[in-house]
Amino acid sequence: MLKSQDFQTLKSLRLALHQHPELSGQEKHTSETILNFLNSYSPSEVLTNLGGYGLAAIWEGSEDGPTVLIRAELDALPIQESNSFAHRSTKKDVSHKCGHDGHMAILCGLAMQFQASPLSKGRMVLLFQPAEETGQGAKAVIADEKFRNINPDFAFALHNLPKHDMGTVYCKNGSFCAASTGLKIVYQGKTAHASQPETGNNPAVAAAQLVHCLERIIETNDFTKKTLITLTHAQIGEKSFGVSAGRAETWLTLRAFEKHDFDLLLTLVTREAELIGKRYGLDVSLSHHESFEVTENDYQSVEMVKKAALNLAIRYVEMTEPNPWSEDFGCYLQNCQGAIFGLGSGHETPDLHNPDYDFPDELIEQGVRMFWQLLNDITST
Template identity: 30%
Template structure:
């Protein structure tokens, strides 16, 4: 069964919605204008309930199906990135320093397309909860919505999400049972020594060499402290210190990211990093403080729900275009908070060639929006068939 014909019939409307959203990017939890546009569309579609102001600007809309049944959740993220757009499109961002460089405008459009179809047809049992979420990029909006009780409040039994994937075959779906994206943490190390003249290092306690020693030692966590068959990334991404060639500075700063799938591995990294920071500080006669921030958990697909998602995607694009053994990657996604609470699945939808995510020349491929909307529609009709078939 191909793309849902009714959804394909309003593909031009979806393109118009998406390009309008692209002009008004908003950051974090403050997606006020985006949420207002979404709410206006949902009212026009005739959803049965519209709940606004969750996690500041998040929305949950309810569509009733035919007869009794559970509630299935469908999620789209709405926020943009603090990037100066360089696409040159006539629908480019009108907000200086902000742009939809990750395709959340497209994700929102796909869920709006599914909402319009589902509100018209209602060919399913139970209910659909349409979740429009702010602050995926920063702030963990999914976690905030979960903390505010959306799973319990709307009795959501399972939940699904999609992300577009530039560089992957256009219109193909990619997913995997079990872990699909990593947990993401960040660390900040503040080093304090004693500054002085670069020609007289014996009168100083040099934070620069201490920073170099700490950054080098941290790399041994991956190479010497964990099982090689377990995925782990520890990356030092920033070192800031100094201001002149003949001045040994007073302080240094180190920043980086940790990506894991296993909580025991994560705990080991935290323990070893603290030991390294303390030990290296003592060896260089400086003080050092580690601030380790635990971030989004790993995104873990439920195996049975993944099979349901694969079947629904196959109905839309054909089985040959659905890759159910994609494996896992070290990127992170706050949809993980929803999957911690309820079983479900997360999928990537290939967007074809073009600039990558978070690039100033990125633009969402409008051709795939009807595919994503059709997947959302089919997963509902497959997971909760009308008449219990």
């Protein structure tokens, strides 16, 4: 196993990543920093510019065996850090508030571990994925032709979980994270003089009806689990007392924990939005943004996560409900087996995306041990 000085090296890397965060799709410097680090640990092959600034480094065992992909995320968030510690973000309005800096450090620990004691069989692929926060990254990586060289048999990832017991592994079979999508609904009518609104078509009443019907959709239909519609933004007309509004824009985020619930929710909201627009003679346009699929763990992989935790004497908790947030890791699981698990980051750690959040470095060792055990269990059978 790695020594304490190795974990010091990983911690220094994590702090450096934290100081220099980059937004989704702009992770050029982060990707270069990781590549420089990994090059010291002799990967067999490196793929760069995967679906953006994505990076995959591959290590081959001495014999053929399964390919196991482990994923971390490169991106930070458009949030101003409120912490004053020495490693605070050097960029205004950008910071690592989801712990992706810590997840990257964990994967770098696997590169160190491989060099110290290579796997005898199979392939280890460390994937540093861009643009997770916008739901674009995993799809772009998979669509990239270079990803065909990887073709994983198994894919694993973890996410730290604030307000959960420090170092405990949390997992569940089936859906682990919610599906969600941003839905922008635009009603286009016709502007008019405010004194003669009847000569135009003001979409305000239609927009109000749309907002009003959302509650009914959530309450009256038979969803198997909780579903959620959140109004995130709305605009009707322009800031002018002289002009009757001609355009209304409503932004919603739809969320569900099961795929069939999500599909039903999307169908119902779309149908209602179109019906209302039509009733008022408006042009209706709908567009989807930042869409995330349900993240579905498979049973066998969850059993492997559980076994790895037990072997390492790490506490394991079977989750009863999926996480309410969304994650794009599920895209990899549509083509191979695998699972994402949670690693408790303690009750003192602020929630994900809070301005005072910071990844607890003590989790780096726990993450490296879990993934390394999984890699060994899978490739040795």
